[in-house]
Amino acid sequence: MSALSDVWARLSSLLLRRREERELAEELRFHLAMEAESRRAAGTPAAEAERQSRIALGGVERTSEEVRDARGTRVFEDSLRDVSYAMRTLARSPGFALVVMLTLALGIGGTTAVFSAVDAVLLKPLPYQEPGRLVRLYQHGASTPGDRGVVTPVHYLAYRRQLTSFEHLAAVLTYNTTGEDLAGSGHAERIQVLPVSADYFDVLRAQPVIGRDFERSEENGAPSVILSHDLWERLYHGNAGAVGQALVMSGTPFTIVGVMPAGYVDPMVPGVAAWVPLDLRPGLDASNADNHYLDVLGRLRAGVTLSRAQAELNTVDATLAREYAGTSDMRATLYQLKEDVVGGASRSLQLMLGAVGLVLLLVCVNVATLLLVRGSARAHEFALRAALGGMRGRLVRQMLIESFVLALAGELAGLVVARLAMAAIVALGAGSVPRLDSLTMDSGVLAFSLAITGASAIVFGILPALRAARAQPIDALRAEGRALSGGQRQSRVRSGLVTAQVALAFVLLVGAGLLIVSFHRLRSLDLGVKADRALVFELHLPEARYDSTARARFYEGVATRIAQLPGVRAAGGISRLPATGSFHRWGTRALTGPVVGKPDGQVGAEQRVVSGDYFRAAGIPILEGRAFDARDDASAPRRAIVSTSAAHQLFPGVDPIGQRLRTGGFDWDVIGVVPDVGLDVEGRSAPTVYHAHAQFAGDRDWALTQVVSTSGSPTAMLPAIRSAIAMMDPELVLYRPMTMADAIGAGTAQRKLTLVVLASFAAIALILAALGLFGALSYSVKLRAREFGVRMALGAERGAIRRLVLRQGLAVTVAGVAVGVLGALALSRIMASVVFHVKPLDPGVLAGAVLFILLVGAAAAYLPAHRATAVDPRSILQ
């Protein structure tokens, strides 16, 4: 009852504040009047009675304050008043408020956007049940434990049979995601199809909404297919009767057995349109314990740790190594699926988050500087308030509330900035950063954004607030025009803050510089191919219409036909483009030469199938022997071309031409040597064995990517090439045409994203630091205008004054650079993991950054220096 009435009393006094204040004033007036009257009645003269009463009663203002305290509404009331006061104060200087708001918007918006990406990619769990139990299994050689290589079907089947740590263990053939042709209604279209083992959907605990998933009995290449929700909507308009019908893919009818739910995202190939059973029959590829092509993922049993599963896996591996001694000596390692999916993006994102954190810090320092300068301008106001009895605590609170109001305005604008930045990150990172498509501004991101806004308000607000609280009442009595704030201490604080800004900007500048140099080195890396004047596209031949002979004939024919087009230099095909990663890596043994039978006579070599005039089309010279030609057909002995490193390892010290090697279950004569080409964009290479498609076609159906080298613009040749192919087979899809440079450049996309983001941050940081320096110097010039005027009146030259200010600016910049170098030093370990072919403390980059920032510092100091000389001595002396 009493508690209720208390709350009611507080609330009503809050609402009726104005009336209560009026009534309190009247009540106190009455009190004074009565007091004075009683004194008059006692014989004191009226004026004296009034005076005595006032003294006896004490300060009216003080009593009012205490009554306000007693009402218990102080906290709300004062905060409300402080907020409205803050808004009025800021509205009086809209330019200042706008600058601060935009500065904060950059910091808060940028941080929010990067955090949203980190959240979407790194923090959010995978969208499957109990995702912590999902793991990837990779194979690697006994001597290369860090490698993440794909798995042979022999090993996979053995693991699936023997490992008890797993609830399910599934295999996927991501090689084939280029998919199948759908030849419906007139125009051919290509969809991504993923062959999976029967356990695949059990591992992910995802089941079809209609129909069923695959069974073990279908792991023999059974023509069954499960559709993605999208494809089902598109082809069958959501008709449940589709299950059981046949879908013709690349000329072969597949029975639709199920449809996956809407929103199901495949962890291996996010855009996949359909799944088919993986062919795991022994005797096809499974005969080969050294043929690695499966991606393996599994779900651990409840309660089984990764390390326990790994221990069991090691035991099984030891047995397998004995069983396949001489063929395979591979080990396997387990990784968390999420860690594997996120992979290299993690480092880039952490780097971006760190960088944007520095930007936010810089923004806070910048705003703190602005507030301090403004606080100096308001020193008179603070001193006056202190003189009138304003409590210091209240002044601090008032200033902090101003900071919060500013920060919230910054947050609002920052959310707009964040939206734009998020769109930019998605656009730049799509395809190279996994899981980026789930990037949204959700409640978690918003909460983060608000939290950093609050933290920023305190960080940039605390120093100016404490400064305001130190205002001395005596200052209020001094002439307003006089500089109240030119004290040594204050100017030292300002210089310190500007130094910090320069240092932060310098660190970011060095980081961006390192990435720019890295990217440039990466792009100008000689990968051993001529990628700039070549067009690439995929051509997939449906098995139903093309047997191995027809395939061989077609691929050779199409190369010849395209090569005859005017503007084409050479044309050919390859099973995997250079610099796009490891593909078919098979164990390869020398059958002749000095290392036969020795352990180092066996190497893991990349296998490539080529057609037409591939080497010339890709710009790879023949170093020894000859290229494949019409002689190397199915009837000829099997012939191979090896790369220099394969030749050195398999046939050290001897002429590789005429030597023999064994791989993929066959023996091959070496007829030529070509240089190593990049296996990835970072220029790593691997021993490679090339086979002629005409000889290989009977063994395996590997689709070939066509490479056409042109004398003019590669894309301009596209129509001519398209019609040449249509003349041979009008139903074929010319899939994913692009320049070879773009195909290879896709591998640098993630780096490019990091680079663009970091460079933008560095640019923002530089601008902010320059503005900070400019602002601080301008202010100091304003404060010293009188001094400069006196100096000039006494005969100082304008040049000397200008130099004085420039020197002041440069001193701060140099100090900032010195601190920044220490910062760059501290961060060099982190940078070392992301830079490419450049040291994290590259002297060139450091020198460039120093020079750049000194120039910016000088530019920022120039205008204030110029202004200092513009002081008219007469106006000062008057």
Place this chain on the structure above:
Amino acid sequence: MTDARSELVQGTLEMLVLKTLAFEPMHGWGIAQRIERLSHDVFLVTQGSLYPALVRMKRRGWITSSWRTTENNRRARYYALTAAGQRQLEQERVSWQRVSSAVNDILRASHIPATT
């Protein structure tokens, strides 16, 4: 305002105000006058402590206030005791008497009683 001494003073003031209002509703100045007079000018009631105390007591529901006209025709805020205030006064009186007689016992003591 947080140390024990001022707490006591504050609590005592409230009790005395309640007592004053038990006779009849009164305005702030009148309350102060009466306390001073009844205490033979031992207590000085400043407006700085009186009005905050009145606001607090009103919040707790012990007193109500209304604007009335005084006998010499001035407008003044009169405070009146509520039923809750009456109870509070009784409670405080009992506890005060207990405390003060205990304090008096100690002050009047001439010897230390044997422990039982």
